[in-house]
Amino acid sequence: MLKLPIYLDNNATTPLDPRVLEAMMPYLTEVFGNAASRNHPFGWAAEEAVDYARDQIASLINCDPKEIIFTSGATESDNLAIKGIYEMYAQKGNHIITTTTEHKAVLDTCKHIEKIGGKVTYLPVNSEGLIDLAELEAAMTPQTILVSIMYGNNETGTIQHIREITAITHKHGALFMTDGTQAVGKIPVDVQADGIDLMAFTAHKMYGPKGVGAMYVRRKNPRVKVTAQMDGGGHERGMRSGTLNVPGIVGLGKACELAKQEMAADAARLGAMRDRLEKELLTLEESYVNGSVERRLPHVANISFKYVEGEGLMMGVKDLAVSSGSACTSASLEPSYVLKALGLSDDLAHSSLRFGLSRFTTDEQIDYAINHVKEAVTKLREMSPLWEMFQEGIDLDKIEWAEH
Amino acid sequence: MAYSDKVIDHYSNPRNVGTLDKNKKSVGTGLVGAPECGDVMRLQIEVDEATNTITDAKFKTFGCGSAIASSSLATEWLKGKTVDEALAIDNMEIVEELALPPVKIHCSVLAEDAIKSAINDYRVKNGMPELEMAKSHH
Numbered sequence: 001m002l003k004l005p006i007y008l009d010n011n012a013t014t015p016l017d018p019r020v021l022e023a024m025m026p027y028l029t030e031v032f033g034n035a036a037s038r039n040h041p042f043g044w045a046a047e048e049a050v051d052y053a054r055d056q057i058a059s060l061i062n063c064d065p066k067e068i069i070f071t072s073g074a075t076e077s078d079n080l081a082i083k084g085i086y087e088m089y090a091q092k093g094n095h096i097i098t099t100t101t102e103h104k105a106v107l108d109t110c111k112h113i114e115k116i117g118g119k120v121t122y123l124p125v126n127s128e129g130l131i132d133l134a135e136l137e138a139a140m141t142p143q144t145i146l147v148s149i150m151y152g153n154n155e156t157g158t159i160q161h162i163r164e165i166t167a168i169t170h171k172h173g174a175l176f177m178t179d180g181t182q183a184v185g186k187i188p189v190d191v192q193a194d195g196i197d198l199m200a201f202t203a204h205k206m207y208g209p210k211g212v213g214a215m216y217v218r219r220k221n222p223r224v225k226v227t228a229q230m231d232g233g234g235h236e237r238g239m240r241s242g243t244l245n246v247p248g249i250v251g252l253g254k255a256c257e258l259a260k261q262e263m264a265a266d267a268a269r270l271g272a273m274r275d276r277l278e279k280e281l282l283t284l285e286e287s288y289v290n291g292s293v294e295r296r297l298p299h300v301a302n303i304s305f306k307y308v309e310g311e312g313l314m315m316g317v318k319d320l321a322v323s324s325g326s327a328c329t330s331a332s333l334e335p336s337y338v339l340k341a342l343g344l345s346d347d348l349a350h351s352s353l354r355f356g357l358s359r360f361t362t363d364e365q366i367d368y369a370i371n372h373v374k375e376a377v378t379k380l381r382e383m384s385p386l387w388e389m390f391q392e393g394i395d396l397d398k399i400e401w402a403e404h
Numbered sequence: 405m406a407y408s409d410k411v412i413d414h415y416s417n418p419r420n421v422g423t424l425d426k427n428k429k430s431v432g433t434g435l436v437g438a439p440e441c442g443d444v445m446r447l448q449i450e451v452d453e454a455t456n457t458i459t460d461a462k463f464k465t466f467g468c469g470s471a472i473a474s475s476s477l478a479t480e481w482l483k484g485k486t487v488d489e490a491l492a493i494d495n496m497e498i499v500e501e502l503a504l505p506p507v508k509i510h511c512s513v514l515a516e517d518a519i520k521s522a523i524n525d526y527r528v529k530n531g532m533p534e535l536e537m538a539k540s541h542h
Contacts, residue, residue: 308466309467309468309471311442311468312466312468315407315415315468347439347440347442382421383421383464384466385446385466386439386444386466387466396439401437401441
């Protein structure tokens with residue numbers, strides 16, 4: 001028997017893998033030491049566990065374990081990387097380049113940088129969500145210290161041309177930082193091959209626990225340093241003070257180990273499931289995929305259904321836990337800024353659904369989701385005067401709507 | 405957002421969804437709202453000229469659950485009423501009946517506007533002067 005509602009909001013967070021929980025359990029109970037306690041076995045056991053996790057994480061993204069800085073999550077890592085670079089490299093310049101479709105953790109940090117006197121360029125994206133490499137190159141100046149561009153987008157799954165971007169960045173002597181939150185553990189991310197200097201990522205998007213994340217900071221070619229944003233005991237090579245969250249770190253480590261082992265198989269299975277879901281939903285007239293179809297995270301689909309209203313649609317798919325580009329699901333009145341940056345009109349942005357599949361998603365759940373969404377969209381369209389007008393061939397843009 | 409049972413009932417089992425022949429003299433059509441605002445309501449009434457009574461009412465709505473419920477409820481109320489009685493329907497009656505929260509009061513306003521707009525269309529078609537829109541909340 002299928003359990004409802006079905007969770008398809010795995011870009012928001014993933015469930016904890018039972019194997020991760022199992023690895024964490026001893027560190028929530030008997031192995032409770034402070035990893036910074038160097039003078040007794042309780043501390044040693046904790047430190048050993050942290051070191052092991054560092055190895056597991058480094059192995060996933062192909063870096064040196066010393067290049068991993070533990071944080072509370074990707075938001076903190078984004079803040080630490082951007083603000084930390086801005087302060088550390090103030091002598092060199094004050095210009096940062098990012099994109100309009102970044103997560104708020106990057107965008108709002110950049111706005112903060114602007115408030116304290118920095119300059120930020122926000123690159124636009126095309127209809128697939130990709131930046132124009134020539135525009136990036138044109139935006140580079142001698143004062144550019146950092147380019148911060150996310151690896152895979154949280155709303156559409158669009159994957160940027162990271163290697164081309166890092167090549168341009170380095171050619172102009174700047175550092176490259178990426179928000180890898182949605183990509184790490186889902187697709188191969190190799191900081192060496194990709195040329196990444198800093199990267200933010202988190203455990204809870206890859207079947208690990210909430211409240212723990214990491215920042216990768218390059219130590220060689222070049223040696224990158226960030227100014228700490230929190231004063232304290234000087235943990236994590238002085239970049240991030242605070243007693244280490246040992247059980248969380250153990251969980252992040254285990255999640256990375258599992259990702260390394262299972263990523264390829266998961267991606268193939270979820271990609272096939274996602275494609276089936278998408279293909280079926282696109283049989284509905286006037287439905288559109290948002291973002292790049294070719295360059296996309298395998299577990300993500302974002303689809304707009306024209307002539308149905310977003311909030312009504314969310315109410316109609318009550319058996320699914322999904323996200324919507326509609327403002328009605330959030331505090332602001334504006335629909336998704338990411339979808340609007342792709343050039344979507346307000347109504348198409350409002351009537352979008354984001355599906356995020358996970359390691360635990362089943363074919364049976366996808367079958368249910370397909371029928372449920374089809375039924376809801378069909379029913380709402382039968383009720384929609386706009387759908388009727390569209391079918392009669394009336395151009396809705398030419399109607400003078402009574403403002404209200 | 406938590407919807408009231410009545411909103412959920414109207415959303416799940418909307419009454420009187422459909423289309424009346426807008427070219428008929430006895431039919432009045434009201435189309436209010438705008439797509440970019442997230443709500444468009446079309447409400448239609450069919451009036452028996454002899455008795456000035458609404459014999460049928462249909463709606464189609466593009467909007468949230470509360471907008472659908474407001475227009476569905478409106479059609480239920482309209483049937484059997486005289487045009488004058490229909491004109492007296494106040495949006496706050498819809499708010500009360502559906503237990504709409506403050507952020508959804510505009511849905512009831514839109515329904516009231518749709519009723520008045522449909523009646524006006526009927527009046528104009530039948531050589532009567534257009535009514536002044538008494539209420540303008542927006």
